Amino acid sequence: MNCYRENSCEREDRKMYQFNREEYEKRMQWFVNARFGMFIHWGLYAIPARGEWVRSFEEIPKEDYMKYFDEFDPVDYDPKKWAKAAKEAGMQYVVLTAKHHDGFCLFDSKYTDFKSTNTKCGRDLVAEFVEAVRGEGLKVGLYFTLLDWYHDDYPHYGDRNHPMRNNPAYKNDNRDFSRYVDYMHNQIREICTNYGKLDLLWFDFSYDDLNGEAWRATDLVNMVRELQPGVIIDNRLEASGVGYGSMATGNPKPYHGDFVTPEQIIPPEGIKDVNGNDLYWESCVTMNGNWGYHATDNFWKPSQMLIKKLVECVSKGGNLILNVGPDAKGNIPDASQKILSEIGTWMKKNKNSIYGCGKAGIPKPDNGRLTRNGNKLYYHLYENTIGPMPLIGIKKDQVKSIRYLATGAEVPISTSWVHTDYPDIVFADLGPNPILPDGVDTVLEVTLKD
Structure with missing residues (x-):
């Protein structure tokens, strides 16, 4: 693996970055008012139906994983149904995994053949998704992973997460990480160019030495801001579910995230920077124990619990983005649909206590x-x-x-x-x-x- 080495010019560029509070607050306004969103994790991994990390957890070689590419044909895919379910649940924005760690693209990228338009499905699923979400009057978000277990230049052997991390036949001697980063930037340019106005970009995720300028993050964010001036970006170019990022230090880097992304937890007391100022954050939570469809994971959080967790997030100054993992045919599981419907029943009557709300400045009551x-x-x-x-x-x-x-x-x-x-x-x-x-x-x- 080619390790990133920053030079003095790059360090100087970051020193010159000036954080603009007025612009920041303006682009964050809709997000703060929304408070409640839907995450959708969906891709080839819905076919084995053992979660979105199945290829990594089971160390599946690329050639064995390709059978799911050959089979992929979500005959029931109708993003209008997804968008309607989100709207009726009281959600204000929807984020779809345009590409997850396995490298499979739900959009028509000219930089890879590993995409939905080359499957039996033969469709640009992201294009249909953004149109459907906008059609319901919701804000549009796309998730894009920084990892890629399909690309030959991404670190394989010895990487913490790659499926071939323990297989010495996949050593990294001939891999060029800078070539991979070029590829990643090119695909993000496509995402920011080909699908109209995006409201949110959810990057995932940094780890070990792969963080910040290892992704050429300053250049990346400058490109994104040029193509999508009002878009909101999470903090995972420099952090993951662990770590708040440079906004929390009071000295934001050029690629700082606009909001912090605690995963599978609600911060005990909200999140503040080193000066005691509140940070914007969004807790990302699954309905069961997996992000992607898992056929035998029936540990569903009841709607009553999730309503209270939404309220908890808002009471602490944060958002909740709640995940669904559609199955191989493109259907949101019945259990998820039921939970969404029950949340929606409560939200129809009580949404004013969620939208535009935040901390009360008064101690939490006992009950x-x-x-x-x-x-x-x-x-x-x-x-x-x-x-x-x-x-x-x-x-x-x-x-x-x-x-x-x-x-x-x-x-x-x-x-x-x-x-x-x-x-x-x-x-x-x-x-x-x-x-x-x-x-x-x-x-x-x-x-x-x-």
């Missing part, structure tokens, strides 16, 4: 969470209390109104004698029923006086 949008506080109640409901963190003379968000029904401020000992706390009178109207999350919208 739920808090989100906020301006002068509106949203108390997410997961369980009832004994007696009237305490609304910790506000005073009675601050309250303009209290309503059930789902119905708009007024909730009076309690005047009961039982909370006489707590004159500084506002108590809401939810009535005599000990069962909350929504057993998953009952939301009180508290409007504060100007």
Whole structure:
């Protein structure tokens, strides 16, 4: 493997980079308002149906993996159904794996034959996807891996992730990593040129010595910004699910990510930079235990849990992008569809407590969470209390109104004698029923006086 060596000119270029806060906040505005998105991991790996890392985990040689290329023909592929499912679940953006680590492209690239247009399918699946997502009024995102286990110039033997990492027959003596990076840049140029306006580019991922300028990341981001000026980019040109990237240091590099990408975890207290300022972040989460379709993974997170995790992300100032892994025919699994539908039922009534919301600046209540949008506080109640409901963190003379968000029904401020000992706390009178109207999350919208 040819290791990257940075020179003084490249170091000087990075010193000259000036972060523009105004431009940054402008391009991030839709992302912050959206709060909820759909991730779609889909490719050849849906056929073996053992997850998207199957070729690496099982150390499958290229020639053995090619049978899935020969077989690929997703006869039920209809991205309009995917986009509609996302819209009905209350999601505001959708990100598709245009290319995953196995190197197979769902788009028509002129730089490889390993693409969907050369399969029985014979279609540019990305082109159909972006049109369908835009058709539902959603923001369009494409995932593009920095890794490529198909390309001959990508490190094989000794690499931490490559399927042939343990096979000495695949040593790297004649591999030219710079030639691979040229190939990668060319494909990203295609992605940024051939599919109209992109709202989000989700790069994945850096590891070991392969990070930052090993990918020629400054040149890459400059190209992307030129072709897609408003696009949002994640932080994985310099990090992975581990590490926040240079935005967190207070000294962003030219290829800094616009948001941090915690994976399969929600940060315990949100994410801040070294100066204590909030960073934008998006927690990427699977519905079961795999990103790509896995036929025997039935450990599904229930919708009730995922609704509360969405609320948790927003209450900590973050987004949630929830994954689906369509099967080999192009169908979102029934279990995922059911979960999405149930989330959508809750979102239709309570979306105002999610969209445009963030941290409340008030301590988390014992029985739920808090989100906020301006002068509106949203108390997410997961369980009832004994007696009237305490609304910790506000005073009675601050309250303009209290309503059930789902119905708009007024909730009076309690005047009961039982909370006489707590004159500084506002108590809401939810009535005599000990069962909350929504057993998953009952939301009180508290409007504060100007």
